[in-house]
Amino acid sequence: MEVFAELFERIDQTTSTNEKIRIIADFFRRHDADTNAWVLFFLSGQKIKRLAGAAKLRQWAQELVGYPDWMMEECYAAVGDTAEMVSLTLAAAGYTGRSESFGTLSLGDWMTQRLLPLAGMNDDTRGRHIVTWWKQLEPKAVFILNKLLTGSLRVGVSETLVYRSIAEVFELPPSVIASRLVGSWSPSGEFFTRLGLPADSTTRNDESSDVLLPLPFCLAAPLDGEPEDLGEIGAWQCEWKWDGIRCQVVKLGSQIEIWSRGEERITGTFPDLVCAFHNIPGSWIVDGEIVAGDWRSPSSFHILQKRLNRKQPSAGLLSANPVSFLAYDILQSHSEPWKHRDLAERRMYLEQLLTPYVGKDVGISPLLTPVSWTDVHKLRSMARTHGAEGVMIKSKRSLYETGRKRGIWYKWKIDPLTLDAVLTAAQPGTGRRASLYTDYTFSLWNGEALIPIAKAYSGLTDAEIRELDRWIRNHTSERFGPARSVQAQRVFEIGFEGISRSERHKSGYAVRFPRILRERTDKLAQQANNLEDLAQLFESLDARPTRGRFEETRSVKSLPPREQMSLNLVDEADPA
Amino acid sequence: MKDVIRLQSGGLVGPDDSFHIDSWAKADVNLITHGHADHARSGSGEYWCTEECAPILRHRLGSDIHLRTLAYGQRERLGNCWISFHPAGHILGSAQVRIEHETQVWVVTGDYKRNPDPTCQPFEPVPCDTLITESTFGLPIYHWTPANVVGQIMDWWQWCRGEGVTAMLFCYALGKAQRILSELRHVTNEEVLLHGAVASLTDIYRKQGVPMVPTRLVSETTGSAEGRLVLAPPSAHRSPWMKRFRSVSTAFASGWMAVRGIRRHRGYHRGFVLSDHADWPGLLQTVEESGASRVLVTHGNSHTLARFLREVKGLRAESLAIEFGEGED
Numbered sequence: 040m041e042v043f044a045e046l047f048e049r050i051d052q053t054t055s056t057n058e059k060i061r062i063i064a065d066f067f068r069r070h071d072a073d074t075n076a077w078v079l080f081f082l083s084g085q086k087i088k089r090l091a092g093a094a095k096l097r098q099w100a101q102e103l104v105g106y107p108d109w110m111m112e113e114c115y116a117a118v119g120d121t122a123e124m125v126s127l128t129l130a131a132a133g134y135t136g137r138s139e140s141f142g143t144l145s146l147g148d149w150m151t152q153r154l155l156p157l158a159g160m161n162d163d164t165r166g167r168h169i170v171t172w173w174k175q176l177e178p179k180a181v182f183i184l185n186k187l188l189t190g191s192l193r194v195g196v197s198e199t200l201v202y203r204s205i206a207e208v209f210e211l212p213p214s215v216i217a218s219r220l221v222g223s224w225s226p227s228g229e230f231f232t233r234l235g236l237p238a239d240s241t242t243r244n245d246e247s248s249d250v251l252l253p254l255p256f257c258l259a260a261p262l263d264g265e266p267e268d269l270g271e272i273g274a275w276q277c278e279w280k281w282d283g284i285r286c287q288v289v290k291l292g293s294q295i296e297i298w299s300r301g302e303e304r305i306t307g308t309f310p311d312l313v314c315a316f317h318n319i320p321g322s323w324i325v326d327g328e329i330v331a332g333d334w335r336s337p338s339s340f341h342i343l344q345k346r347l348n349r350k351q352p353s354a355g356l357l358s359a360n361p362v363s364f365l366a367y368d369i370l371q372s373h374s375e376p377w378k379h380r381d382l383a384e385r386r387m388y389l390e391q392l393l394t395p396y397v398g399k400d401v402g403i404s405p406l407l408t409p410v411s412w413t414d415v416h417k418l419r420s421m422a423r424t425h426g427a428e429g430v431m432i433k434s435k436r437s438l439y440e441t442g443r444k445r446g447i448w449y450k451w452k453i454d455p456l457t458l459d460a461v462l463t464a465a466q467p468g469t470g471r472r473a474s475l476y477t478d479y480t481f482s483l484w485n486g487e488a489l490i491p492i493a494k495a496y497s498g499l500t501d502a503e504i505r506e507l508d509r510w511i512r513n514h515t516s517e518r519f520g521p522a523r524s525v526q527a528q529r530v531f532e533i534g535f536e537g538i539s540r541s542e543r544h545k546s547g548y549a550v551r552f553p554r555i556l557r558e559r560t561d562k563l564a565q566q567a568n569n570l571e572d573l574a575q576l577f578e579s580l581d582a583r584p585t586r587g588r589f590e591e592t593r594s595v596k597s598l599p600p601r602e603q604m605s606l607n608l609v610d611e612a613d614p615a
Numbered sequence: 616m617k618d619v620i621r622l623q624s625g626g627l628v629g630p631d632d633s634f635h636i637d638s639w640a641k642a643d644v645n646l647i648t649h650g651h652a653d654h655a656r657s658g659s660g661e662y663w664c665t666e667e668c669a670p671i672l673r674h675r676l677g678s679d680i681h682l683r684t685l686a687y688g689q690r691e692r693l694g695n696c697w698i699s700f701h702p703a704g705h706i707l708g709s710a711q712v713r714i715e716h717e718t719q720v721w722v723v724t725g726d727y728k729r730n731p732d733p734t735c736q737p738f739e740p741v742p743c744d745t746l747i748t749e750s751t752f753g754l755p756i757y758h759w760t761p762a763n764v765v766g767q768i769m770d771w772w773q774w775c776r777g778e779g780v781t782a783m784l785f786c787y788a789l790g791k792a793q794r795i796l797s798e799l800r801h802v803t804n805e806e807v808l809l810h811g812a813v814a815s816l817t818d819i820y821r822k823q824g825v826p827m828v829p830t831r832l833v834s835e836t837t838g839s840a841e842g843r844l845v846l847a848p849p850s851a852h853r854s855p856w857m858k859r860f861r862s863v864s865t866a867f868a869s870g871w872m873a874v875r876g877i878r879r880h881r882g883y884h885r886g887f888v889l890s891d892h893a894d895w896p897g898l899l900q901t902v903e904e905s906g907a908s909r910v911l912v913t914h915g916n917s918h919t920l921a922r923f924l925r926e927v928k929g930l931r932a933e934s935l936a937i938e939f940g941e942g943e944d
Contacts, residue, residue: 051875052885106755107926113919114756119876124756127873131758131895182875473876501880518918 042070043078043146044180050194059196063204072228073147080226081187082194082201084301087150089190090157091165093121096185099166100125103173104132109520116466116521119473122185130178137177147228154187198255199442209235217255217441223304253287253298254324254370254378255441259431259448266432266451267412276382276435277407277415279427280450281365282536283330283343288312288364291322297329307350311357312364315400319393326368326439327404334363334402337426365404366393370439378439385439415451422453423580428536429453455534456550456576458568459559462529463489465511466522468496476511476523477504479555481533483546484569492546492573493533498555530559530567538577548573619696619716620723620747622935627723627747629714633694635659636712636723644693648725649709650675650789651943663693665700667735668708670819671789687736703727704738705891706790707820713741722905723747726914728890729897730759733797734790734825738901746907747935751892751944752870753916759870759894764887765798768844771866771885776842781860785883786868787943788812788848790891793820795846795868796827808833808840810847810856833859852883870894870944890944902930911935 049062063082067075101111106128118124129135144152153172157165169188173181186192199213202220206213219234269275285300295313297306306313309329332338342360346352369389370378377385386406393403407430409415419430429452437447460481468477478496482489499507507529515523534556541549547570559567620627625640635642637654645659650671655662657676664672666684673680685691687710690699695717700710705726712723722743729738768784775782786792792813799807806829809817814832821827833845840860849867851857867883870890878886893901898920902910909931912921917934924932 051879054884104755110755110919110923113916114754117754117916118756118874123875127756127758130760131755469876472880473874475877475880501882504880 040144040146040149040176040180040184042066042074043081044177044183046078047183047194048179050196056200059200060204060207063196063201064207067205067208071145071147072231073151074145076226076228076231077146077150079201079205079220079231081192082196083198083220084193085223085226086190086192087155087187088158089188090154091169091188093189093191095162095166096125096169096189097121099170100128100173103134103170104128112520117474119467119469120191122189122191123182125173125185126178126181129173129181134174135178135181136173136175150226157188197442205234211235213441218252253289253296254439256285256287256300256326257368257437257439257441257448258300258443259433259450260443260445262432262449262451265412266415266449269412269432269449272409272412272415274435276386276433277409277418278367278404278431278433279407279422279425280429280431280452281328281330281337281404282426282428283328283337283362283365284347285328286326287370288316288325288327290316290319290324293317308346308348308352309362310352312362312400315364315398319396319401321392322371322373323369323392324371325366325389325393326370327364327366329362329364332361332363333399334365335399337363363399364401366401367404368439380438381435382433382437382439383435419451419453455536455552455554455556456538456580457532457534457556458483458492458573458576459530459562459566460492460533461489461527461564461567462525462531463491463527464522464524465507472496472504475504475508477508479507479531481531481553482527483573484565484567485546489527490546490570492544492548492570493535493550493553495533495553495555498534498557503558527564530562530564532556532559538573538580540577546570546573548577616719619714619719619721619745629694629696630716631694633696634663634698637725646698646712647672648703648712648723649705651706651726651787653943654725663691663698665708665710667823668710670822671708671816674815674819687739701741702736702739704729704732704735706732707735707793707823707825709735711739711741713743719744721745721747722907724749724901726751726892727901728893729900730761730890730894732794732891734793734820740901740904742904742906744907745909745911746902746905747911747913748898748901748920749892749914750898750912750917750920751915752890752894753898753912753920755895757870757873757890757894758896759888759890762888764868764889765795765802768795768866768868768887769799769802771864771887772844775844775864778864779841779862781840781842781863782844783857783860783863783865784844784846784868784887785849785852785865786846786889787891789816791868791889791944792846792848793817793825793827794891795889796830797825799828800826804828805844806831808836808843808845810845810851812848812851813846892944899928902928 046066050059053059066078097111114128115121115124118127157168172184176184202213202217206216216234224230286305287298289296295306295316296304297309299305330337331342343362345360346362349356366389369385369392390403397403407418409418415430422429429450432449432451434447440447460483462479463482464480465476466478467474478494480491481493481495482491511523511525514526516526517524533553535550535553537551539549540547619630625635626638627636634644634646636646637648638645638659639656641658643660645662647655647662647664647668650668655672655675661681661683662672663683663685666686669682669684672682685700687700687702690697697715699713701713703709703711703725705728709725711725711727714721720743722741724747726749727738731737772782786795796807796817809830809832811832817830865883866885866887867881868887868889870888870892871877872886873888902924910924911933913935921932921934924930
């Protein structure tokens with residue numbers, strides 16, 4: 040546990056990618072395969088089943104230190120992370136130990152002999168064990184232990200960085216390591232050792248494999264600047280940027296798996312789609328997007344949200360919230376890899392494969408046909424009425440690369456909708472924003488009253504955050520635990536992606552993905568927008584769209600934009 | 616019984632407005648607990664401070680201020696009060712103010728710490744009826760371990776040297792920088808480079824006989840700064856001044872670095888937990904040793920500490936909302 044805590048601290052202390060790779064590779068060289076397998080497991084973002092909830096950890100710690108509830112609450116607000124709050128509180132009260140006193144149990148042994156067996160115990164026994172460990176470990180190891188227990192450990196390394204570290208240790212190409220690490224695997228010493236086998240001795244998706252794995256996703260970079268800089272438009276393929284769940288469908292004979300971009304298996308969530316894919320013969324890997332409703336007219340975000348994270352959805356849920364699939368790309372067909380061919384060639388093959396089976400459940404993302412970059416500007420400005428959140432611009436010569444490679448795929452998102460709203464409340468953030476007031480509530484006027492319409496966390500610089508934090512502390516009108524309401528003085532321009540009706544919100548509307556664009560220092564609070572403005576904006580978006588002038592054959596009609604899917608968007612928030 | 620010390624819009628005020636303490640209004644007589652900018656402000660008619668604090672105050676507010684210096688423990692009459700300064704252990708010349716008025720004794724701690732610091736006299740508990748204490752780190756998550764912080768700084772410096780980068784350590788220019796320079800003597804006698812803002816204050820410390828490792832201004836260094844340790848104020852972080860260094864590893868020495876989220880938010884490569892304020896156990900110890908039956912809490916987490924003292928320790932305690940700076944440390 041201590042060596043892992045040490046590794047975590049060292050990774051945490053540097054921002055240099057090369058330095059991180061060196062630290063991780065060094066670690067792997069110096070430790071046993073079992074420990075390495077577990078470290079790899081956690082570094083690559085995988086989690087064990089939660090062995091103790093944050094609330095439990097807090098309760099056990101509270102029983103040790105004897106502080107009242109409100110004090111635990113204040114401590115959490117200042118730290119923004121239960122695991123760390125517990126380790127700091129215990130340390131300050133003298134309840135943690137020193138590393139030297141606790142022997143040299145390896146991480147592998149910690150996991151198999153101590154942590155995993157907790158799963159079969161009742162709360163009391165679990166609590167007793169955990170408290171004993173707390174008293175023996177030094178504070179930073181207590182922190183890591185807590186993170187492992189709550190399943191909330193996030194190490195600041197990307198997947199590709201982990202691939203590169205292991206590749207360095209085994210002197211293999213990162214792509215080989217990457218392909219061996221996709222999907223789920225169990226952290227054993229044997230597995231780790233196998234990662235180092237020569238490159239041609241393992242193959243993916245071979246007959247013996249009982250898991251159908253996706254390929255590492257190729258990702259688009261945001262387009263900074265103007266598309267004109269990309270050169271000749273003829274070299275680029277344009278599509279709508281759909282807003283759903285990006286995924287890869289892997290079909291091997293009669294077996295099908297659907298993988299999200301975060302390489303989570305979501306097959307069980309979409310049995311209706313699996314059914315549809317069965318109709319498409321052969322073995323293949325297709326990249327695409329799951330959208331709400333009929334892909335020819337993707338509908339409201341609510342539907343997709345209701346379908347997310349349901350492992351075994353009921354028939355009622357399925358029929359009430361239909362979804363469909365829009366194909367983007369083909370990566371493999373009959374065990375023949377296509378990822379190394381040009382996009383233009385892949386697209387032709389994709390159409391050839393899928394066109395006979397296009398129906399209400401499965402479609403092909405339509406190509407847009409701009410003849411100039413001016414057309415692309417126009418398309419982008421129309422995206423919202425098509426239910427898209429922008430335009431994708433992909434090089435026709437691009438291969439299906441691993442991760443976000445520069446210069447091949449771009450996403451050019453539309454400018455957000457905006458309103459000027461008044462800052463009315465704030466509470467401390469979590470994670471790196473802990474102890475600063477960074478979770479802001481913004482409100483619009485309704486007569487004399489200010490009605491909250493959005494909570495926003497992002498959009499300010501660190502310096503602006505600190506200035507606002509000081510202002511909030513000195514202009515508090517009321518305190519509710521760690522939250523404060525503030526005097527209605529400061530106006531901010533809030534950007535968001537869409538509006539929908541909501542009965543849960545006092546304003547009657549929910550705005551999607553709100554963020555702060557800038558402060559309107561030129562405006563007094565009284566000059567901020569009112570609820571009527573929001574309602575009008577909603578009405579204007581609800582108008583039926585017109586048929587796209589630049590769109591090929593399959594017209595895509597649509598309704599207002601949809602909710603940002605919640606997959607992969609979770610920040611380090613630790614809901615305790 | 617009437618309060619001896621009251622809070623006005625300009626800060627703490629004594630009986631009949633006979634004196635202010637760390638006032639940010641223009642006071643006739645302003646008692647200064649220490650030389651940090653949010654406690655020592657210009658515009659007052661007359662300043663009182665400790666002898667050790669005087670050169671700092673002149674440096675900050677101008678040599679023409681009207682200044683009266685007292686030795687630690689020296690009792691002086693001011694209005695109908697007896698005033699004395701007592702060591703606070705915060706920085707060189709920092710003081711608690713003891714105010715004796717008729718039958719009551721009040722103590723205003725100013726900023727203080729209970730951990731050892733080779734650059735200033737250690738905190739001295741002063742018995743009183745009412746204690747006005749700071750609470751910058753008034754939460755039971757803050758605990759300064761006796762860990763060898765200067766050893767950690769040294770390890771990092773050595774690492775930087777191995778990497779051929781400059782070890783850029785940010786810390787408050789008054790107090791923290793000199794404390795580091797003084798504690799470094801235990802592990803090295805190598806020269807440390809200073810940002811101009813740190814250098815002028817370091818000179819003041821040196822003149823008062825505080826032993827420190829040799830130093831030199833960055834601008835007076837001819838050789839390469841790679842592998843060297845540089846002390847600079849946090850305001851220099853990401854400023855144009857940094858452009859003169861080819862490649863740096865940045866670090867910040869502060870009590871705030873105890874919390875990972877804050878460490879990440881500030882964007883330094885390293886955080887060293889080194890504070891000139893009292894940690895939670897230090898605050899409780901100080902309240903207890905004062906014997907005060909009433910405690911007023913200012914600065915930082917004042918509501919939390921006051922409530923804890925009230926509800927858990929059974930003391931008369933309340934929060935005083937003084938608008939100081941941002942809890943610099």
